[in-house]
Amino acid sequence: MATLSDVAARVGVSKATVSRALSRPDLVAPATVARVREAADELNFAVNRAASGLVTGRTGVIAIVVPDLDNHFFTPIVVGAQRRAATRQRQLTIAANPLQTHEDVRDLERLARQVDGLILAAPLGPDDHVRQICRTRPVVLVDREVAGVRSVSADAANGFGxxxxxxxxxxxxTLVYLGGPAGSWQDAQRTRAIAERTTGRAELVVLGPMPPTFAAGAAAADDVLAAGASAVIPYASQIGLGLVFALRARGVLPDDLVVTTESVISTAIGDTRTPTIDVDGSELGTAAMDLLIEELDAAGETPVRTMRLPMQVTLPLD
Known part of the structure; x- marks a missing residue:
């Protein structure tokens, strides 16, 4: 098995330089970092995170925490974070924790003590729970904002507006908005944005709260029909799909009822008439990882940054 000394000999630098190039590449010339990484790959050298942690107090491991593993919204976020972590010589571990109960907080505090920092998706966890975790390790929130906490979120206000x-x-x-889970920060942003646009121009019927599931959308079919709407904006595409399925199963889906969706769905069925709205989850995960590593690698305190990434709205072809 290759050692640090083997990599150093291959590159012609000291073991200390190799160590810095792999653990703190910002402190080493980019050309040297590239040579060290190339040599490490050729020799199949793997950093011993446990040994490094004894010296530096760092594990090289970052945790990404999602409320559950059933919601596909979080999958591209994890993928984006994992890809960025790999380029920065970090390992990523994944945990499911909704951060809603005191037991959830205790469990996450135990995990936090074993990693360098956390990327946290906690759409329903109370603000105080989020802040309590922030006192344990550096945290970047994903798709939610809490005052005083670094965060990266989709700009739902502009997108849905x-x-x-x-x-x-x-x-x-007459528009129907099929809302998301109770207490969701993003649901509040979307509801407010749609309400601001419709005030004085149209009637807005808000149905919910509801979980972001196919079943919830199907269960809303009767209420949508009763509202007499000509357009429906669901909080999540799974809700919209459930609604469309339930209406078509009854044979009552009007031709002029528009139910907005994601572009991947409209593309799959060849639909060019339905407006789509997309969150680039991979970009969220990548940006969150960059923000967290920036904090971990900083020599001193860094300002709290709040990033809002644009949502892509695609309008029908004329």
């Missing part, structure tokens, strides 16, 4: 405006410009005068 623009979607609603397009529907209104197209002549829709």
């Amino acid at each position: 623009n979607l609603a405006r397009h529907l209104l410009d197209g002549g829709h005068r």
Whole structure:
């Protein structure tokens, strides 16, 4: 098995330089870092994280925490974070924890003590629970904002607001918004944005709260029909799919009822008439990892940064 000395001899530098190039590449010339990594790959050298941690107090491991493993929204976020971690010589571990109960907080505190930092997706956890975890390790929130905590989120206010405006410009005068889970920060952003766009222009019927599931959308079919809407904006595409399935199963889906969706769905079925709205989950995960590593690698305190990434709204072809 290759050692640090083997890599150093291959590159022609000291063991200390190799160690810095692999653990703190920002402190080493980029050309040297590239040579060290190339040599490490050729020799199949793997950093001993446990040994490094005894010296530096760092494990080289970052945890990404999602509320559950059933919601596919979080999958590309994990993928983006994992890819970025690999380029920065970090390992990523994944945990499921909704951070809603005091037991959840205790469990996450135990995990936090075993890693360098956390990327935390906690859409329903109380703000105080988030802040308590932040006192344990550096944290970056994903798709939510809490005052005083670093975060990366999708700019739902602009995205959903623009979607609603397009529907209104197209002549829709009664809109239904199928809301997300109770207490969700993103649901509040989306509800507010749609309400601001419809005020004085159209009637808005808000149904929910509801979980972001196919079953919840199907269960809302009767209420959507009763509202007499010509357009529906679901909190999540799974809700919209459930609604469309339930209406079509009854044979009552009107031709003029628009249910917005994600572009991957409209593309799969060849639908060019339905407005779509997308969150780039991979970009969220990548940005969150960059923000966390920036904090971990900083020599001193860094300012708390709040990033909002744009949502992609695609309008129908004329």
